[in-house]
Amino acid sequence: MNKYNKKLGIALSGGGIRAAIFHLGVLTYLAEVGLFKKITSISSVSGASLCIGVIFAVNYNIWPCEENFIKFILPKIKDLILTRDIQKTALRRLIVSPQFWHHRVKLLAKVLESEWGIKGSLQDLPQFPFWEINCTTFETGSRFRFRRDYMGDSHIGYVQNPEISISDMIAASAAFPVLIGPYLLKTDGLTFTRDKHGKKSTVKVEKNYSLWDGGVYDNLGLEALHKIGSDMDDEINYILVSNASASLGWKQRGRPSTNMRRLLNIAMSQSDTLRTRDFISAVVREKKGDYIKIGQLAGEYKTTLHSPSEADFDLIFNDGYTNAKQTIVL
Numbered sequence: 001m002n003k004y005n006k007k008l009g010i011a012l013s014g015g016g017i018r019a020a021i022f023h024l025g026v027l028t029y030l031a032e033v034g035l036f037k038k039i040t041s042i043s044s045v046s047g048a049s050l051c052i053g054v055i056f057a058v059n060y061n062i063w064p065c066e067e068n069f070i071k072f073i074l075p076k077i078k079d080l081i082l083t084r085d086i087q088k089t090a091l092r093r094l095i096v097s098p099q100f101w102h103h104r105v106k107l108l109a110k111v112l113e114s115e116w117g118i119k120g121s122l123q124d125l126p127q128f129p130f131w132e133i134n135c136t137t138f139e140t141g142s143r144f145r146f147r148r149d150y151m152g153d154s155h156i157g158y159v160q161n162p163e164i165s166i167s168d169m170i171a172a173s174a175a176f177p178v179l180i181g182p183y184l185l186k187t188d189g190l191t192f193t194r195d196k197h198g199k200k201s202t203v204k205v206e207k208n209y210s211l212w213d214g215g216v217y218d219n220l221g222l223e224a225l226h227k228i229g230s231d232m233d234d235e236i237n238y239i240l241v242s243n244a245s246a247s248l249g250w251k252q253r254g255r256p257s258t259n260m261r262r263l264l265n266i267a268m269s270q271s272d273t274l275r276t277r278d279f280i281s282a283v284v285r286e287k288k289g290d291y292i293k294i295g296q297l298a299g300e301y302k303t304t305l306h307s308p309s310e311a312d313f314d315l316i317f318n319d320g321y322t323n324a325k326q327t328i329v330l
Helices: 016-032 047-058 066-083 086-096 098-116 166-173 256-284 310-327
Strands: 008-012 039-045 130-137 143-146 150-153 157-160 183-186 208-213 238-243 289-293
Touching (some): 008 047, 047 098, 047 166
Parallel strands (some): 008 039, 008 238, 039 130, 238 289
Antiparallel strands (some): 150 157
Protein backbone atom coordinates (compact mmCIF):
# COMPACT_ATOMS: atom_id res chain seq x y z
CA MET A 1 0.00 0.00 0.00
CA ASN A 2 1.28 3.45 -0.92
CA LYS A 3 2.34 5.37 2.19
CA TYR A 4 0.15 8.31 1.17
CA ASN A 5 -2.97 6.13 1.44
CA LYS A 6 -2.14 4.70 4.83
CA LYS A 7 -4.30 5.23 7.89
CA LEU A 8 -1.78 3.86 10.33
CA GLY A 9 -2.54 2.14 13.60
CA ILE A 10 0.44 1.47 15.87
CA ALA A 11 0.51 -1.13 18.65
CA LEU A 12 3.34 -0.41 21.08
CA SER A 13 4.37 -3.10 23.56
CA GLY A 14 5.26 -2.94 27.20
CA GLY A 15 8.77 -3.40 28.58
CA GLY A 16 9.48 -0.57 31.01
CA ILE A 17 11.93 2.18 30.09
CA ARG A 18 13.45 -0.12 27.46
CA ALA A 19 10.16 -0.15 25.57
CA ALA A 20 9.70 3.61 25.87
CA ILE A 21 13.11 4.25 24.29
CA PHE A 22 12.76 1.57 21.60
CA HIS A 23 9.40 3.01 20.50
CA LEU A 24 10.93 6.49 20.34
CA GLY A 25 13.42 5.11 17.82
CA VAL A 26 10.62 3.57 15.75
CA LEU A 27 8.58 6.79 15.86
CA THR A 28 11.61 8.82 14.78
CA TYR A 29 11.96 6.72 11.64
CA LEU A 30 8.23 7.13 10.96
CA ALA A 31 8.67 10.89 11.27
CA GLU A 32 11.63 10.94 8.90
CA VAL A 33 9.78 9.07 6.13
CA GLY A 34 6.48 10.93 6.45
CA LEU A 35 4.46 8.21 8.22
CA PHE A 36 4.26 9.92 11.61
CA LYS A 37 1.46 12.17 10.38
CA LYS A 38 -0.39 9.11 9.06
CA ILE A 39 -0.86 7.72 12.58
CA THR A 40 -4.59 7.45 13.21
CA SER A 41 -4.70 5.16 16.25
CA ILE A 42 -2.22 4.38 19.02
CA SER A 43 -2.54 1.42 21.36
CA SER A 44 -0.06 1.34 24.23
CA VAL A 45 0.88 -0.90 27.13
CA SER A 46 3.04 -0.13 30.16
CA GLY A 47 6.37 1.34 28.97
CA ALA A 48 4.75 2.35 25.69
CA SER A 49 2.17 4.35 27.63
CA LEU A 50 5.08 6.18 29.27
CA CYS A 51 6.47 6.91 25.81
CA ILE A 52 3.26 8.38 24.39
CA GLY A 53 2.44 10.17 27.63
CA VAL A 54 5.75 12.03 27.73
CA ILE A 55 5.42 13.00 24.05
CA PHE A 56 2.10 14.65 24.84
CA ALA A 57 3.45 16.19 28.05
CA VAL A 58 6.45 17.83 26.39
CA ASN A 59 4.20 19.22 23.63
CA TYR A 60 1.44 20.56 25.92
CA ASN A 61 -0.92 17.60 25.28
CA ILE A 62 -0.87 18.16 21.52
CA TRP A 63 0.33 15.50 19.07
CA PRO A 64 3.40 17.07 17.42
CA CYS A 65 4.12 17.49 13.74
CA GLU A 66 7.02 15.47 12.32
CA GLU A 67 9.60 18.26 12.20
CA ASN A 68 8.76 19.45 15.71
CA PHE A 69 8.98 15.91 17.06
CA ILE A 70 12.47 15.34 15.64
CA LYS A 71 13.98 18.76 16.35
CA PHE A 72 12.46 19.73 19.68
CA ILE A 73 10.33 17.03 21.35
CA LEU A 74 12.76 14.12 21.07
CA PRO A 75 15.78 15.93 22.62
CA LYS A 76 13.62 17.08 25.56
CA ILE A 77 12.33 13.56 26.14
CA LYS A 78 15.83 12.10 26.06
CA ASP A 79 16.94 14.64 28.66
CA LEU A 80 13.97 13.78 30.90
CA ILE A 81 14.60 10.04 30.69
CA LEU A 82 18.32 10.41 31.42
CA THR A 83 18.10 12.99 34.20
CA ARG A 84 14.72 12.35 35.89
CA ASP A 85 14.79 8.82 37.28
CA ILE A 86 11.13 8.11 38.03
CA GLN A 87 11.78 4.77 39.77
CA LYS A 88 14.47 6.16 42.06
CA THR A 89 12.30 9.18 42.89
CA ALA A 90 9.31 6.93 43.66
CA LEU A 91 11.41 4.74 45.98
CA ARG A 92 12.77 7.77 47.84
CA ARG A 93 9.27 9.16 48.37
CA LEU A 94 8.04 5.76 49.50
CA ILE A 95 10.58 5.80 52.33
CA VAL A 96 9.36 9.16 53.66
CA SER A 97 5.69 8.55 52.77
CA PRO A 98 4.93 4.96 53.86
CA GLN A 99 1.19 5.61 53.39
CA PHE A 100 1.84 4.99 49.70
CA TRP A 101 3.06 1.42 50.31
CA HIS A 102 -0.38 0.00 49.51
CA HIS A 103 -0.99 2.65 46.84
CA ARG A 104 2.27 2.49 44.91
CA VAL A 105 0.51 3.06 41.61
CA LYS A 106 -0.74 6.44 42.88
CA LEU A 107 2.78 7.30 43.96
CA LEU A 108 4.05 6.49 40.45
CA ALA A 109 1.36 8.74 38.98
CA LYS A 110 2.46 11.63 41.21
CA VAL A 111 6.09 11.11 40.22
CA LEU A 112 5.14 11.15 36.52
CA GLU A 113 3.49 14.50 37.11
CA SER A 114 6.35 16.08 39.06
CA GLU A 115 9.31 14.62 37.15
CA TRP A 116 8.07 14.26 33.57
CA GLY A 117 5.30 16.86 33.59
CA ILE A 118 2.55 14.40 32.61
CA LYS A 119 -0.54 16.33 33.69
CA GLY A 120 -4.15 16.88 32.77
CA SER A 121 -7.05 14.50 32.21
CA LEU A 122 -8.04 12.34 29.27
CA GLN A 123 -10.31 15.17 28.16
CA ASP A 124 -7.25 17.40 27.68
CA LEU A 125 -5.94 15.09 24.96
CA PRO A 126 -6.69 15.78 21.28
CA GLN A 127 -9.40 13.85 19.45
CA PHE A 128 -6.81 12.78 16.89
CA PRO A 129 -4.93 10.49 16.88
CA PHE A 130 -6.95 8.10 19.02
CA TRP A 131 -4.84 6.92 21.96
CA GLU A 132 -5.91 3.77 23.78
CA ILE A 133 -4.17 3.00 27.09
CA ASN A 134 -4.49 -0.67 28.02
CA CYS A 135 -4.77 -2.31 31.43
CA THR A 136 -5.91 -5.71 32.72
CA THR A 137 -9.02 -6.04 34.89
CA PHE A 138 -8.32 -8.47 37.72
CA GLU A 139 -11.98 -9.25 38.39
CA THR A 140 -12.96 -10.10 34.80
CA GLY A 141 -9.63 -11.16 33.32
CA SER A 142 -10.30 -8.86 30.36
CA ARG A 143 -8.68 -5.83 28.78
CA PHE A 144 -9.67 -2.49 30.30
CA ARG A 145 -9.03 0.40 27.95
CA PHE A 146 -8.91 4.17 28.47
CA ARG A 147 -9.59 6.58 25.62
CA ARG A 148 -10.63 10.20 25.47
CA ASP A 149 -14.13 9.20 24.32
CA TYR A 150 -14.70 6.20 26.59
CA MET A 151 -13.21 3.78 29.08
CA GLY A 152 -14.24 0.30 30.02
CA ASP A 153 -14.13 -3.47 29.77
CA SER A 154 -16.33 -5.63 27.53
CA HIS A 155 -17.59 -7.55 30.58
CA ILE A 156 -18.17 -4.55 32.84
CA GLY A 157 -19.42 -1.87 30.45
CA TYR A 158 -18.24 1.57 29.37
CA VAL A 159 -18.16 5.15 30.63
CA GLN A 160 -18.36 8.03 28.17
CA ASN A 161 -15.82 10.91 28.16
CA PRO A 162 -14.03 9.95 31.41
CA GLU A 163 -12.47 12.69 33.52
CA ILE A 164 -9.46 10.73 34.80
CA SER A 165 -5.89 11.95 35.00
CA ILE A 166 -3.45 10.90 32.29
CA SER A 167 -0.79 10.11 34.88
CA ASP A 168 -3.13 7.73 36.72
CA MET A 169 -3.93 5.86 33.52
CA ILE A 170 -0.28 5.50 32.53
CA ALA A 171 0.62 4.30 36.03
CA ALA A 172 -2.25 1.78 35.90
CA SER A 173 -1.05 0.56 32.50
CA ALA A 174 2.42 0.01 34.00
CA ALA A 175 1.22 -1.51 37.30
CA PHE A 176 3.23 -4.72 37.10
CA PRO A 177 2.07 -7.31 39.65
CA VAL A 178 4.17 -7.63 42.83
CA LEU A 179 6.38 -4.61 42.05
CA ILE A 180 3.80 -1.84 41.77
CA GLY A 181 0.35 -3.19 42.58
CA PRO A 182 -3.09 -2.41 41.17
CA TYR A 183 -4.85 0.83 40.35
CA LEU A 184 -8.16 0.86 42.22
CA LEU A 185 -10.87 2.25 39.95
CA LYS A 186 -13.74 3.56 42.07
CA THR A 187 -17.08 3.60 40.25
CA ASP A 188 -18.99 6.03 42.51
CA GLY A 189 -20.59 8.70 40.32
CA LEU A 190 -19.79 6.87 37.07
CA THR A 191 -22.45 5.61 34.66
CA PHE A 192 -21.62 2.43 32.77
CA THR A 193 -23.49 1.35 29.63
CA ARG A 194 -23.40 -1.90 27.69
CA ASP A 195 -21.81 -0.33 24.61
CA LYS A 196 -18.85 1.98 23.93
CA HIS A 197 -21.03 4.79 22.60
CA GLY A 198 -23.48 5.05 25.49
CA LYS A 199 -26.54 4.27 23.37
CA LYS A 200 -27.60 1.10 25.16
CA SER A 201 -28.94 0.55 28.67
CA THR A 202 -26.94 1.23 31.81
CA VAL A 203 -25.45 -1.65 33.77
CA LYS A 204 -24.88 -2.32 37.44
CA VAL A 205 -21.23 -2.48 38.43
CA GLU A 206 -19.10 -3.21 41.50
CA LYS A 207 -17.88 -0.41 43.75
CA ASN A 208 -14.24 -0.97 42.78
CA TYR A 209 -12.17 -2.70 40.11
CA SER A 210 -8.48 -3.59 40.31
CA LEU A 211 -6.54 -2.65 37.19
CA TRP A 212 -3.07 -4.08 36.55
CA ASP A 213 -0.40 -3.82 33.89
CA GLY A 214 -1.95 -4.17 30.44
CA GLY A 215 0.84 -6.54 29.50
CA VAL A 216 -0.67 -9.29 31.65
CA TYR A 217 -3.53 -9.54 29.15
CA ASP A 218 -1.83 -8.41 25.93
CA ASN A 219 1.72 -7.07 26.12
CA LEU A 220 1.72 -6.14 22.43
CA GLY A 221 -1.28 -3.84 22.77
CA LEU A 222 -2.52 -5.48 19.59
CA GLU A 223 -6.10 -6.37 20.47
CA ALA A 224 -7.20 -2.73 20.27
CA LEU A 225 -6.34 -2.77 16.55
CA HIS A 226 -6.61 -6.42 15.54
CA LYS A 227 -8.31 -9.30 17.34
CA ILE A 228 -7.28 -12.89 16.71
CA GLY A 229 -9.42 -14.28 13.90
CA SER A 230 -10.82 -10.87 12.98
CA ASP A 231 -10.02 -8.03 10.61
CA MET A 232 -8.40 -4.79 11.74
CA ASP A 233 -10.21 -1.89 13.37
CA ASP A 234 -12.38 0.25 11.05
CA GLU A 235 -10.39 3.42 11.82
CA ILE A 236 -7.21 2.12 10.14
CA ASN A 237 -6.04 0.26 7.04
CA TYR A 238 -2.47 -0.57 8.12
CA ILE A 239 -1.01 -1.81 11.42
CA LEU A 240 2.51 -1.46 12.74
CA VAL A 241 3.44 -3.56 15.77
CA SER A 242 6.51 -2.44 17.71
CA ASN A 243 7.54 -5.18 20.13
CA ALA A 244 10.14 -4.27 22.76
CA SER A 245 9.45 -7.27 24.99
CA ALA A 246 12.52 -8.83 26.57
CA SER A 247 13.55 -12.31 25.56
CA LEU A 248 13.05 -14.87 28.34
CA GLY A 249 16.52 -16.39 28.29
CA TRP A 250 17.62 -18.79 31.02
CA LYS A 251 17.01 -18.04 34.70
CA GLN A 252 17.87 -19.86 37.93
CA ARG A 253 15.03 -20.46 40.39
CA GLY A 254 15.24 -18.03 43.30
CA ARG A 255 13.02 -16.20 45.81
CA PRO A 256 9.22 -16.80 45.71
CA SER A 257 8.50 -13.28 44.40
CA THR A 258 11.13 -13.69 41.68
CA ASN A 259 9.75 -17.09 40.75
CA MET A 260 6.21 -15.73 40.45
CA ARG A 261 7.40 -12.92 38.20
CA ARG A 262 9.27 -15.44 36.06
CA LEU A 263 6.16 -17.61 35.66
CA LEU A 264 4.11 -14.55 34.74
CA ASN A 265 6.70 -13.57 32.14
CA ILE A 266 6.56 -17.07 30.65
CA ALA A 267 2.76 -16.93 30.37
CA MET A 268 2.90 -13.45 28.83
CA SER A 269 5.56 -14.55 26.36
CA GLN A 270 3.45 -17.47 25.17
CA SER A 271 0.41 -15.21 24.74
CA ASP A 272 2.50 -12.74 22.72
CA THR A 273 3.79 -15.57 20.54
CA LEU A 274 0.26 -16.66 19.66
CA ARG A 275 -0.80 -13.11 18.88
CA THR A 276 2.32 -12.52 16.79
CA ARG A 277 1.79 -15.67 14.71
CA ASP A 278 -1.83 -14.72 14.03
CA PHE A 279 -0.86 -11.13 13.18
CA ILE A 280 1.88 -12.17 10.76
CA SER A 281 -0.38 -14.73 9.11
CA ALA A 282 -3.47 -12.53 8.83
CA VAL A 283 -1.99 -9.05 8.39
CA VAL A 284 1.69 -8.99 7.43
CA ARG A 285 1.35 -11.66 4.74
CA GLU A 286 -1.60 -9.72 3.29
CA LYS A 287 0.68 -6.66 3.17
CA LYS A 288 -1.56 -4.77 5.56
CA GLY A 289 1.00 -4.34 8.31
CA ASP A 290 4.55 -4.70 9.61
CA TYR A 291 6.05 -6.28 12.72
CA ILE A 292 9.16 -4.81 14.38
CA LYS A 293 10.96 -6.77 17.11
CA ILE A 294 13.69 -5.49 19.38
CA GLY A 295 17.13 -6.99 18.74
CA GLN A 296 18.83 -9.44 21.07
CA LEU A 297 21.39 -7.03 22.56
CA ALA A 298 18.92 -4.21 23.22
CA GLY A 299 16.35 -6.77 24.38
CA GLU A 300 18.68 -7.90 27.14
CA TYR A 301 18.37 -4.54 28.88
CA LYS A 302 16.40 -5.19 32.07
CA THR A 303 12.73 -4.32 32.42
CA THR A 304 12.81 -1.38 34.83
CA LEU A 305 11.73 2.24 35.17
CA HIS A 306 15.21 3.39 36.19
CA SER A 307 17.02 5.93 34.00
CA PRO A 308 19.54 4.21 31.71
CA SER A 309 23.01 5.45 30.90
CA GLU A 310 23.28 7.56 27.75
CA ALA A 311 25.10 4.69 26.04
CA ASP A 312 22.22 2.30 26.82
CA PHE A 313 19.67 4.90 25.71
CA ASP A 314 21.44 5.27 22.36
CA LEU A 315 21.77 1.49 21.95
CA ILE A 316 18.04 0.87 22.48
CA PHE A 317 16.92 3.95 20.51
CA ASN A 318 19.12 3.08 17.53
CA ASP A 319 17.87 -0.51 17.64
CA GLY A 320 14.29 0.74 17.30
CA TYR A 321 15.20 3.15 14.51
CA THR A 322 17.27 0.61 12.57
CA ASN A 323 14.76 -2.22 12.88
CA ALA A 324 11.98 0.09 11.73
CA LYS A 325 14.06 1.14 8.72
CA GLN A 326 14.80 -2.46 7.80
CA THR A 327 11.23 -3.67 8.30
CA ILE A 328 8.82 -1.03 7.04
CA VAL A 329 7.99 -1.21 3.34
CA LEU A 330 7.21 2.23 1.91
